[in-house]
Amino acid sequence: MPVSSNAVERNKVLVVDADPCRAEALSKRLRFLNYLPVIADKPLRDHDGIAVLLGGLCGKGDADRAFEELTRIRPDLPLIVVSPGMPDLDRVKGRPMWFLDAPIRRSQLKQLLGRASRYRGTERRQRLTGNSAPIRAVRKLIEQVADFDTNVLVTGESGTGKELVARTIHELSERRDRPFVPINCGAIPADLLESELFGHEKGAFSGAVSSRTGRFELAEGGTLFLDEIGDMSLPMQVKLLRVLQERAFERVGSNESRKCNVRVVAATHRDLPAAVAKAEFREDLFYRLNVFPIEMPPLCKRLSDLPLLLEELLFQHQGGTKSQLRVTPAALSSLASYSWPGNIRELSNLVERLAILHPSGEIDVDDLPQKYRQSSPATDEPTGENPAFLCNAQVHLKAHLRSIEQTLIRQAMDEAEGVVARAARLLKMRRTTLVEKLGKYDISWG
Numbered sequence: 276m277p278v279s280s281n282a283v284e285r286n287k288v289l290v291v292d293a294d295p296c297r298a299e300a301l302s303k304r305l306r307f308l309n310y311l312p313v314i315a316d317k318p319l320r321d322h323d324g325i326a327v328l329l330g331g332l333c334g335k336g337d338a339d340r341a342f343e344e345l346t347r348i349r350p351d352l353p354l355i356v357v358s359p360g361m362p363d364l365d366r367v368k369g370r371p372m373w374f375l376d377a378p379i380r381r382s383q384l385k386q387l388l389g390r391a392s393r394y395r396g397t398e399r400r401q402r403l404t405g406n407s408a409p410i411r412a413v414r415k416l417i418e419q420v421a422d423f424d425t426n427v428l429v430t431g432e433s434g435t436g437k438e439l440v441a442r443t444i445h446e447l448s449e450r451r452d453r454p455f456v457p458i459n460c461g462a463i464p465a466d467l468l469e470s471e472l473f474g475h476e477k478g479a480f481s482g483a484v485s486s487r488t489g490r491f492e493l494a495e496g497g498t499l500f501l502d503e504i505g506d507m508s509l510p511m512q513v514k515l516l517r518v519l520q521e522r523a524f525e526r527v528g529s530n531e532s533r534k535c536n537v538r539v540v541a542a543t544h545r546d547l548p549a550a551v552a553k554a555e556f557r558e559d560l561f562y563r564l565n566v567f568p569i570e571m572p573p574l575c576k577r578l579s580d581l582p583l584l585l586e587e588l589l590f591q592h593q594g595g596t597k598s599q600l601r602v603t604p605a606a607l608s609s610l611a612s613y614s615w616p617g618n619i620r621e622l623s624n625l626v627e628r629l630a631i632l633h634p635s636g637e638i639d640v641d642d643l644p645q646k647y648r649q650s651s652p653a654t655d656e657p658t659g660e661n662p663a664f665l666c667n668a669q670v671h672l673k674a675h676l677r678s679i680e681q682t683l684i685r686q687a688m689d690e691a692e693g694v695v696a697r698a699a700r701l702l703k704m705r706r707t708t709l710v711e712k713l714g715k716y717d718i719s720w721g
Contacts (some may be wrong), residue, residue: 287323287695288388289345289352292330293338299329301357308385315341326353326391349709351598353391371418373469384622390422393447403436403443404587405580406717409572413440420567421447426519428504428564429542431571433619437542438502445498450538453497458490461506469525479528491524491535496679498538498579504564505545505556539564574615574622581611584619588626592671600630602638604679609640611678612649681716684709688718 288310292298302312305328313324315338327349332339341460345352348445353371357379371394373387402412420427421444429437438457445455463471470479474489490499501507507515518524519539523532539562550556574580585607589600602610615621625647629638640648691697697707 278542286392287325289313289315289324289327291315291327291329291332291335291338291342291345292624293336294331298328298338301328304381304384305388308381308388310388315345323374324352326355326388328355328357330357353394355387355391356591371414373418385389386422387608389449390418393421393449393451394418403439404583405577406583407572407577407579409577410580413569413571416567416569417443417447420444420569422449424538426538426564426566427540427569428547428567429571430543430547431542432573432618433544434559434618435571435573436619438500438546440571441498441500441540441542444540445500446496447539448538454494455498455500456490456494457500459502460511461503463670465508466513468507469514472511472515473524473526475527476529479526482527486526487716489524489526491518491537492533494537496536498540499539501539503543504541505543505547505550509555509557512557514559516557516563519563574618578611579678581607581678582685584622585610585626588623589630592623592630600633600635600638603640604682606638606640606643607682608679609643609649610647613647629700677716680712681708681718684712684716684718688713 286309288305290298290301290305292301292314298314301631302314305312315327324340325347329342353373355373355375357375357377364562372390373390396617403410403417405411417440427441427444429440431437441457442455445451458471460468468488470483470487472489472491474482474487474492477483477486483665501515509529514524518535522536523534525532547556547561547565551558582602585602596692617624625644628644629642633642677681684698687698687701690701695709695713696706699706702709
């Protein structure tokens with residue numbers, strides 16, 4: 276059956292291999308699976324697709340140059356590597372990368388291509404922004420668990436983006452075309468939570484004037500996100516445990532058992548092992564939920580992501596258009612010195628306020644609210660005490676300096692359109708030094 280033009284655009288895969296015969300063999304496999312292969316060569320004929328299928332490189336030649344160009348201009352494309360021993364893969368470790376066993380099995384290739392397609396579909400809608408080591412580790416865990424129906428427990432401080440993790444898992448899974456249904460277990464009174472989760476029949480209790488569908492039914496075939504699971508009452512924990520064990524539930528006021536096919540992702544800011552020790556949370560439910568734990572790092576542990584987070588939040592708060600608002604290095608330095616107790620949520624609120632007050636131009640230190648302004652130790656009068664921002668145990672000077680350095684390098688590379696020598700002149704540093712720093716910070720370049 277011929278493939279429609281829309282399907283062709285969605286299913287395009289770029290093939291890079293120094294061996295033309297092997298590239299053609301990989302292309303045949305892709306065509307058999309109803310994907311459109313495009314062999315990437317020099318000059319690069321096409322750079323749009325759902326993934327790069329990398330067969331083999333020899334260290335020189337057209338295929339190597341094509342791969343270098345793809346690395347620079349499309350750092351977001353997932354990479355499917357046929358041979359784990361490929362050279363220079365450390366340069367692309369910041370992008371989604373999966374290995375295909377040899378000899379190639381059709382089922383594994385199909386699974387990885389499906390994962391790449393789902394990843395590209397969710398890239399802008401649900402994106403964990405940042406390239407720091409903690410967020411790369413979270414992203415890797417999400418990619419590993421997305422294809423399974425395993426229960427996931429997302430932990431971390433309030434405002435770190437736990438629901439975004441749950442949504443990303445859903446969007447990368449085979450359930451992505453079914454509903455994603457969130458519910459905050461801590462925001463609903465205990466006597467109403469059972470009805471919210473399982474639904475109720477007409478007349479089940481006072482005020483039940485009609486039947487109601489619960490969240491488990493609404494999420495059928497998809498994902499149910501149980502936020503703040505640590506605030507759920509003990510009686511409700513018992514009922515939830517039964518549903519997780521038997522994959523069946525009953526509406527309030529009904530004896531009819533209803534089967535459910537729902538993937539459960541739970542989240543909490545509480546220390547559940549400590550709650551278990553205090554008999555405030557059921558141990559059996561904890562182990563049922565904690566099959567695959569993912570911990571979201573607080574913002575103060577990933578300060579090097581601040582420039583990218585600011586750019587993404589400005590994009591969101593200005594209607595999805597490229598922001599005309601810029602944050603100066605001095606203001607970024609001040610923000611990186613703050614402890615961020617409210618994490619990403621607090622940063623998002625700040626960006627929204629700044630976007631309203633300053634629709635365009637530059638945001639400098641004086642434009643920030645007072646608590647985000649940090650004094651420089653070089654200009655402070657001696658008081659016998661350490662400067663305030665150095666006294667904050669959550670501020671890491673190295674991360675703070677790395678954040679500033681990365682921002683300046685990215686700005687220079689953008690200004691130089693990816694030409695390293697030109698960017699080095701703008702930064703007034705040696706080209707070899709800049710190349711080392713590009714590798715250190717996983718910044719793509721041509």
